[in-house]
Amino acid sequence: MSAFIELDNVSKTFGGGVFNRSSMVVAVDNVSLSIHEDQPSITTVAGESGSGKTTLARLLLGSHDPTEGKMLYRGKDFTKLTSKERLRFRREVQPIFQDPFESYNPFYKVDHVLEAPINNFKLASSKSASKKLIEESLEMVGLVPEETLGRFPHQLSGGQRQRIMVARALLLKPRVILADEPVSMVDASLRATILQSIRKLNRDLGISVIYITHDLTTAYQISDNIMVMYRGTVVEAGTVDAIISNPSHPYTQLLIESIPQPDPKKRWGEEPPQSDWELTDDVLVGCKFADRCSKVMDECKSIRPDQFKIGKNQMATCFLHKDAGKLSDDDLTSTFSYAETTNEKA
Amino acid sequence: MTTPDAAIRTYRKGASISDKDALILEDFKVYYGTPRGTVKAVDGVNLTLKQGERFALVGESGSGKSTLAMGLMRLIRPPGYIAGGTVTLKDKDLTDISDEEMRLTRLSEMALVPQGAMNSLNPVMRVEDQISDGIIDHLGPKESLSKDDMTKKILELLNNVGLRPNVARLFPHELSGGMKQRVAMAIGISLKPSMIIADEPTSALDVVVQRQIMQTLGRLQEGLDATILLVGHDMGLVAQFADTIGVMYAGRLVEVGPVDSVFSNPKHPYTRLLIDSLPSLDEKKDFVGIPGLPPQLINLPSGCAFEERCPSRFERCPKEIPEALNLGDRRRVACHLFENEAK
Numbered sequence: 013m014s015a016f017i018e019l020d021n022v023s024k025t026f027g028g029g030v031f032n033r034s035s036m037v038v039a040v041d042n043v044s045l046s047i048h049e050d051q052p053s054i055t056t057v058a059g060e061s062g063s064g065k066t067t068l069a070r071l072l073l074g075s076h077d078p079t080e081g082k083m084l085y086r087g088k089d090f091t092k093l094t095s096k097e098r099l100r101f102r103r104e105v106q107p108i109f110q111d112p113f114e115s116y117n118p119f120y121k122v123d124h125v126l127e128a129p130i131n132n133f134k135l136a137s138s139k140s141a142s143k144k145l146i147e148e149s150l151e152m153v154g155l156v157p158e159e160t161l162g163r164f165p166h167q168l169s170g171g172q173r174q175r176i177m178v179a180r181a182l183l184l185k186p187r188v189i190l191a192d193e194p195v196s197m198v199d200a201s202l203r204a205t206i207l208q209s210i211r212k213l214n215r216d217l218g219i220s221v222i223y224i225t226h227d228l229t230t231a232y233q234i235s236d237n238i239m240v241m242y243r244g245t246v247v248e249a250g251t252v253d254a255i256i257s258n259p260s261h262p263y264t265q266l267l268i269e270s271i272p273q274p275d276p277k278k279r280w281g282e283e284p285p286q287s288d289w290e291l292t293d294d295v296l297v298g299c300k301f302a303d304r305c306s307k308v309m310d311e312c313k314s315i316r317p318d319q320f321k322i323g324k325n326q327m328a329t330c331f332l333h334k335d336a337g338k339l340s341d342d343d344l345t346s347t348f349s350y351a352e353t354t355n356e357k358a
Numbered sequence: 359m360t361t362p363d364a365a366i367r368t369y370r371k372g373a374s375i376s377d378k379d380a381l382i383l384e385d386f387k388v389y390y391g392t393p394r395g396t397v398k399a400v401d402g403v404n405l406t407l408k409q410g411e412r413f414a415l416v417g418e419s420g421s422g423k424s425t426l427a428m429g430l431m432r433l434i435r436p437p438g439y440i441a442g443g444t445v446t447l448k449d450k451d452l453t454d455i456s457d458e459e460m461r462l463t464r465l466s467e468m469a470l471v472p473q474g475a476m477n478s479l480n481p482v483m484r485v486e487d488q489i490s491d492g493i494i495d496h497l498g499p500k501e502s503l504s505k506d507d508m509t510k511k512i513l514e515l516l517n518n519v520g521l522r523p524n525v526a527r528l529f530p531h532e533l534s535g536g537m538k539q540r541v542a543m544a545i546g547i548s549l550k551p552s553m554i555i556a557d558e559p560t561s562a563l564d565v566v567v568q569r570q571i572m573q574t575l576g577r578l579q580e581g582l583d584a585t586i587l588l589v590g591h592d593m594g595l596v597a598q599f600a601d602t603i604g605v606m607y608a609g610r611l612v613e614v615g616p617v618d619s620v621f622s623n624p625k626h627p628y629t630r631l632l633i634d635s636l637p638s639l640d641e642k643k644d645f646v647g648i649p650g651l652p653p654q655l656i657n658l659p660s661g662c663a664f665e666e667r668c669p670s671r672f673e674r675c676p677k678e679i680p681e682a683l684n685l686g687d688r689r690r691v692a693c694h695l696f697e698n699e700a701k
Contacts, residue, residue, distance in 0.1 A: 060564040169651055199418045199591055204635050204647035226564040229637040256639055270569040272594030274636045276618040279598055283573040284566065286520060
């Protein structure tokens, strides 16, 4: 069976042109991955701002076309879909955005965001059927319909608003949900409830979730697999357990080290060097992390490292691991594990 | 309160906190007058910061932590007003001085480092002009800097915050979030204040940049021997950075104490829930949020404001507002549960 969505050596480049190659930004650089419908999992895409994680999400949503490479939806080239197939794709892949304040029109009651998809996709034949659908999906994310419906966005908390967005996505019975930093704008005390409802979707309804974040602690808590991006390249990928316990790329190590642990006894080490690549011209040769890397070697500056397979469930794009051998398949999701790991742990 | 010359122990390497009081808040109140009634955003806060201390004020959005920070700089706009209490900085009551005196106190003695990554910089001014603007405006009437001295000063400030000299000629849109935050810090320390108020300085930045910014801020603070009031909601950041933590809930301070003892042994049920709701990298567990929502500040319950959400409430809680109890070891908690432990 072909994958639900497959990216085949996809790159996305912004800006530049025939005469001005230096202003070109490679937002996503040669990424291959696949999402399988029969193996629902939560996959985290982690990285700092500018690492290309949101561009990757937009590629998967079909709102950017790849500059190079191909995206396949149910085995078919995405650019060659019929309008009917495209509509189906729009229903099956749903986004949840970062800002629960901006995704609402303040003049409409919150019911509006829930009714719109029902009308657009003709999910209900009558008003009462539509109401029933809305109430079901609100209950699914732990909201009480009577306390939520009929209110304006400003009357609800950020956490409630974000959960309504999850409920909206749910109405369409999607196969994949792309959550782009869904909790970065809400208070720490409310994060837990939102993440819990996202995890429930995955477990109970078998929806695959792509969770985009720069927060590795929540990623570790909810996801099965993870890919770490740096300047458009996936520098490390695999199961979240493998990577958190044994981070192999120096960038992943820096990320994990920099997490502000809520424990005064585990304080940060020395201040890491600043990166100022935003002010310099894009380095097009060698490893992109070389200028900040504490373990930089000569070859890093001239040759782009391949994807090296470190263990069954881990790969890193770093010459430190070249003895491990290359990943046989370009598709980095081959390192992922889809066993019901979250259920076992629960 | 404390005995003179008592060394204050912290987890910070090379920390020197003197026993001198840097900032004292007594029964500090900031209210907002609204058509529906008075919102008591900060309601009777008592607090003492020592010279060289890093004090972190945490709380959910709407707990009054930012209002407190703005209030003690007298930067509250109507309908907000300071409803009572005193703010003492270097033996001067800031609630009692003239507007002009207050203006000169800002930046030169007490500086704000805002959320620079967001929109506190002027988009049409070069970095150097934004830095000199503050210096010119807040220097006393008799002091001034020559053009050369100003250029030298700006380059020195940029160097201190870890920016290259060419940043001086750039506009904010040419900088990354972390660099904008560094510019905001350069402005904050430009007149060597003894008190720095940092209002969520890293809220929109990612972890590595956040760490760099906080470590730079710490380095600057130690260089100036200044006191820092850090306002935020990230408990992880507080654990990494601060010496002392104050937890705010519904306009009141519910717990104060040294970070290590508060994190290892939180007293107030709210503090305990806040710490428990943090995800960690050590073990996978189900998330626990704090049930319920913070109360509306407009008509606060007659008893403890946290009572409705509290797992350990008892009959006294809805009736009586808990007073701050002194538990010794620089710890204070406002909760009826600890009546017997009070000293």
